[in-house]
Amino acid sequence: MSTPSIQPGRDPAVQYLLRLGDFCLIHAQRLGEWCGHAPILEEDIALTNLALDLIGQARALLTRAGQVGHERGAPAAFDEDQLAFLREERDYLNPTLVELPRGDFAFTVLRNAAVATWMRLMWTRLQASRDAELAAIAAKALKESRYHEQHAADWVVRLGDGTPESHRRLQDALDRLWRYTLELFEADAVDEAAAASGLGPRWADLREDWHAAMQALLDEAGVRAPATGSHVTTGRRGVHSEHMGRLLAEMQHLQRAYPGGAW
């Protein structure tokens, strides 16, 4: 038995919202994997708390994406659960960075810092969105991204400034992760349409502020970002790494096996 997939369409405003919603959703899914596995109990609680905030943000964004799609001509308004669980891999638009396996604790806290800093900058700008609902979601989420960023930054500095082993792991994580951050600042037609309509900024508009914040953090932690090549990942266009399929298989399993299941 299988549940039919939904197709959210190619409307640029919907794609812009799905990119943000999927960014939060897939990041949360990876963070949730730490439940019961974090190095200390306090971090187990912290990582799952962060995941919970991100799932809340994803719910609001996916709900909005479904509404906007309907307003702009889609025959049905998809709800948050349909959008979260019933799309095909190619219709998920998160950047590749967040679907990568969670790695070790150093990789996780470094990715958390990179994402939370990006989110803080994005939410700050989205407060001025011409879409009042998106502006309201942003004002709420901004408060949350601030303490996400502080918590992640604390750990990045602590590991970089810790033992030779923790420093080595953080530098390794940075060497592996850095190339995936290029995608967070790529310009394309979806972003241009959002900027033109006042829905939100181009992702590329965040580049300078993000690099300044990350540079200050990495300097304090005593690690160095590697040079980046020219390859840019393509998750936010729906073309994902080999890890995405397995992530979705686990994430979608219940909804596919028990269609419409809720509690």
Next chain:
Amino acid sequence: MCGAQVLGRIEAAWQAIDPVPDPEIPVLTLRDLGIVREVRLDEEGALEVVLTPTYSGCPATEVISASVAEALEAAGLAPFAVTLRRAPAWTTDWISEQGRQRLREYGIAPPGPVAAGEGVPVRLHRRAAAPVAPAASADPSCPRCDSPRTERLSAFGSTACKSLWRCLACREPFEHFKPI
């Protein structure tokens, strides 16, 4: 519908909601938390109660809406609608003075003013550069013995809104409602 009746239904709704507790911190009422934003009547005379969520991912949001609906139902105030409004975003500054007092008595240090933390850039401290005494003003006092000498054990606690602390004077651990 005349003015007195309108006011009567609105007043009755506030009274019905007044004792409804927060499901996660039952020592607080929803009104203490400041999440009941408005009670009003639309043109058709239907009652609307407007709530605002505390955190984006707060799992209690649905339970809160249901318990408000239950209280209104029990007071015979149907038909009504319980709606959620996101803007302006909830802040711990909206917790009432009575709510703060109740939190303290319950053993949870109430949140300080949010303005102190808004817009503050991320603080970065290496071991060598760490200040001897961290910014004490934002640290909560012990809700049991009132000592300002406290330290944070964990940035996150049993619910999204709390962190875990320890009093250095009486040695008791306690929870702190984080300002957001």
